[in-house]
Amino acid sequence: MINSSTYNYLNSQETPFYYYDMELLEKSLISIKNEAALYNFQVHYAIKANANPRILSLIQSYGLGADCVSGNEIKRSIENGFPTNKIVFAGVGKSDKEIELALDTNIFCFNCESIPEIEVIEEIAKSKNKVANIALRINPNVNANTHHYITTGIAENKFGINPWEFEEIIGILKASKNLNLIGLHFHIGSQIVDLSVFKSLCIRINEIQDWFQSHQIIVEHINVGGGLGINYHQPDEEPIPDFKNYFAIFNEFLNLKANQKVHFELGRSVVCQCGSLISRVLYVKKGINTKFAILDAGMTELLRPALYQAFHKIENLSSNKALENYDVVGPICESSDCFGKAVSLPETKRNDLISIRSTGAYGEAMASEYNLRTIAKSFFSNDIK
Numbered sequence: 001m002i003n004s005s006t007y008n009y010l011n012s013q014e015t016p017f018y019y020y021d022m023e024l025l026e027k028s029l030i031s032i033k034n035e036a037a038l039y040n041f042q043v044h045y046a047i048k049a050n051a052n053p054r055i056l057s058l059i060q061s062y063g064l065g066a067d068c069v070s071g072n073e074i075k076r077s078i079e080n081g082f083p084t085n086k087i088v089f090a091g092v093g094k095s096d097k098e099i100e101l102a103l104d105t106n107i108f109c110f111n112c113e114s115i116p117e118i119e120v121i122e123e124i125a126k127s128k129n130k131v132a133n134i135a136l137r138i139n140p141n142v143n144a145n146t147h148h149y150i151t152t153g154i155a156e157n158k159f160g161i162n163p164w165e166f167e168e169i170i171g172i173l174k175a176s177k178n179l180n181l182i183g184l185h186f187h188i189g190s191q192i193v194d195l196s197v198f199k200s201l202c203i204r205i206n207e208i209q210d211w212f213q214s215h216q217i218i219v220e221h222i223n224v225g226g227g228l229g230i231n232y233h234q235p236d237e238e239p240i241p242d243f244k245n246y247f248a249i250f251n252e253f254l255n256l257k258a259n260q261k262v263h264f265e266l267g268r269s270v271v272c273q274c275g276s277l278i279s280r281v282l283y284v285k286k287g288i289n290t291k292f293a294i295l296d297a298g299m300t301e302l303l304r305p306a307l308y309q310a311f312h313k314i315e316n317l318s319s320n321k322a323l324e325n326y327d328v329v330g331p332i333c334e335s336s337d338c339f340g341k342a343v344s345l346p347e348t349k350r351n352d353l354i355s356i357r358s359t360g361a362y363g364e365a366m367a368s369e370y371n372l373r374t375i376a377k378s379f380f381s382n383d384i385k
């Protein structure tokens with residue numbers, strides 16, 4: 001929801017661009033900080049959701065750590081003020097160079113996803129005469145009930161270590177002077193709106209912890225990953241996700257051992273609702289039964305609809321005429337470059353300003369230059385006088 005001075009500001013910029021409501025981001029961060037503090041939980045922001053420097057520096061100022069999935073994300077988070085002792089590094093395919101960078105910058109922990117990866121980290125740490133802190137990313141076999149492309153915690157999945165590999169790993173760790181097991185890590189998927197899924201995750205974590213305890217291993221850190229979903233259909237009704245109940249579930253259902261600390265890796269839920277993709281209608285084209293609103297933004301600025309058939313709310317900021325149906329499409333030479341079919345919009349014409357909502361996460365971060373497009377700029381609410 002925007003007022004007329006914001007509208008005039010947005011309307012004076014060259015489209016398409018990303019627009020961030022920094023007051024909303026700040027409110028979300030305050031909620032995260034307060035709710036997590038009740039239980040002394042440490043939250044790491046998943047950089048991959050949005051790595052815009054302005055966004056990162058605000059997020060780190062609220063005490064969040066960084067969850068990185070590449071060497072460049074580690075560099076970006078350090079550049080924007082995240083302390084290295086609050087950086088965790090996940091990913092199924094860490095290159096030698098990335099492992100070296102992580103060791104050289106003394107990050108908090110590697111979240112390891114396979115036995116061969118653990119062996120390579122050990123080798124590189126040894127060559128540097130260093131000890132790598134590691135957590136095992138465990139595949140807990142909990143179904144996140146979300147889109148299959150963003151489900152990561154079921155058994156046949158490229159992510160994570162399966163329970164039948166635990167014994168072998170314990171052997172490797174016992175034999176190594178350069179690996180220090182400090183945690184167990186879980187991340188079961190994204191856009192999870194059914195909070196009972198997190199209760200199931202807690203119950204699995206408790207069972208897995210019991211297994212490790214029966215093998216005389218109690219780690220200091222339990223990292224439960226991210227995945228809290230947001231309301232794409234009604235962004236204004238639920239601008240801030242329900243962090244209160246989310247954290248309360250982990251507090252209620254996780255059985256912690258003495259002195260264990262719980263970590264989270266939230267991406268989407270932190271930044272999604274603060275971002276909109278603003279574009280302009282180039283043409284309204286009449287088909288046989290359909291009217292197409294052709295925008296100057298496409299899958300190059302927002303890939304999620306083309307990639308996972310994701311829904312985003314679309315608004316016409318310039319019109320309040322009678323509602324009609326439009327297929328809202330982008331200019332890219334791909335049939336999947338479509339933001340929505342039969343979208344109800346007030347009568348729409350060339351040059352109307354269109355807002356595609358909830359694009360703060362996995363929007364700008366997934367931008368591409370396909371079709372030799374120019375990467376869109378970003379604008380921030382706190383720059384509007």
Ligand SMILES: *Cc1c(COP(=O)(O)O)cnc(C)c1O
Nearest residue numbers: 046090190226227265266267268
């Ligand atoms: C992507 C990712 C996250 C963040 O997921 P969200 O759904 O955006 O909260 C957290 N941890 C890991 C390991 C990830 O890959």
